[in-house]
Amino acid sequence: MTRRLVATSFGEPTDVLSVAHRSDSSEVSPGSVRIAVRATGLNFLDVMLCRGEYPVRPDFPMTPGVETAGRVVAAGPGAEQQIGQEVVACPALPHGALGETVDIAAGLVVPRPPDVDPVTAAALPVTYQTAWFALERARLSAGETVLVHAGAGGVGIAVIQLAVARGARVIATAGGPAKLDVCRAHGAAVAAGYDEFEKAATEVDVVIDPVGGDLLGRSLDCLAFEGRLVSVGMAAGPPPPVDPARLIARNADLIGVSWGSRYPWARPDAVREAYHELFRLCATGAVRPPVTRVVPLEEAPAALADLAARRTTGKVIVRLDEEAS
Numbered sequence: 001m002t003r004r005l006v007a008t009s010f011g012e013p014t015d016v017l018s019v020a021h022r023s024d025s026s027e028v029s030p031g032s033v034r035i036a037v038r039a040t041g042l043n044f045l046d047v048m049l050c051r052g053e054y055p056v057r058p059d060f061p062m063t064p065g066v067e068t069a070g071r072v073v074a075a076g077p078g079a080e081q082q083i084g085q086e087v088v089a090c091p092a093l094p095h096g097a098l099g100e101t102v103d104i105a106a107g108l109v110v111p112r113p114p115d116v117d118p119v120t121a122a123a124l125p126v127t128y129q130t131a132w133f134a135l136e137r138a139r140l141s142a143g144e145t146v147l148v149h150a151g152a153g154g155v156g157i158a159v160i161q162l163a164v165a166r167g168a169r170v171i172a173t174a175g176g177p178a179k180l181d182v183c184r185a186h187g188a189a190v191a192a193g194y195d196e197f198e199k200a201a202t203e204v205d206v207v208i209d210p211v212g213g214d215l216l217g218r219s220l221d222c223l224a225f226e227g228r229l230v231s232v233g234m235a236a237g238p239p240p241p242v243d244p245a246r247l248i249a250r251n252a253d254l255i256g257v258s259w260g261s262r263y264p265w266a267r268p269d270a271v272r273e274a275y276h277e278l279f280r281l282c283a284t285g286a287v288r289p290p291v292t293r294v295v296p297l298e299e300a301p302a303a304l305a306d307l308a309a310r311r312t313t314g315k316v317i318v319r320l321d322e323e324a325s
Helices: 044-051 118-122 125-137 154-165 177-185 214-220 244-250 259-266 268-284 297-308
Strands: 002-006 018-022 032-041 068-075 086-089 101-105 109-111 145-148 169-173 190-192 204-209 223-231 253-256 291-295 315-319
Touching (some): 068 101, 068 118, 109 268, 125 223, 145 154, 154 177
Parallel strands (some): 145 169, 145 204, 291 315
Antiparallel strands (some): 002 018, 032 101, 086 109
16 A cells, blocks of 8 residues: 545645555556655646646546656566666656656656755756746847746746856846845846836846736836747736737747646657756756755645745655655
């Protein structure tokens, strides 16, 4: 029997998630592997899944958790060569990684180098891959200026670090002095509150927006000629409709990026290349996943509630292996 968090209806994480004991199937499907989970990262995406707000609505019973690090302990036909490997992986819903084991298609796992520990590795997939592909889609070049909202959050910090590694100047927004200090500590040249960022962010080349709401429209007015705004989330709710004339006037691009819903399956080779580059940047110190809290499985619903209420900074990790105690 293994423990896992399970939801059977939509609602707030603390209302719908509970620890259940389930039997692992004795057989692993062809082309899949079974991972003994060491660590799993939490994301706002998990909150949206619980609420039924994510674009992909999984069937019940549903276990959230879309990024994990662990060891392959069993494999189906065609994937036996991976048994024993330490890996990073993103499972397919509704069978997520907030449990002691998870079965994942072998093509979605990437070997974890020994110099990247499980907690660090579990902090990389969603936030850093989202940030990576957002900057790729934005065609960010050295010397350009990036405005990133929610700069003290997981995606925001990843954007700051990766943009600085590319030679860009970063302006970050956040709520309150402590979070603004976090943005500066990770490399933002300027950190500003949500009510005043327009004063600092004039003629920016790229905006990365995980927040949505009215910030998206306000950010469009900050773009330089041929600027690019990349929307990667809607933590503050959907933005008002955008009049195309606002884009035309600046020759601007409005781009949407949802890494977890498509990229691992649609662009697996690009995802693997991104992982290898992220591992390399971890080794150089340019990428420093900001793990601020590590909790056991039983505390994950409360941690997700804190994340939803913006009471967290950086990354929260659930530890499930023998080191969790």
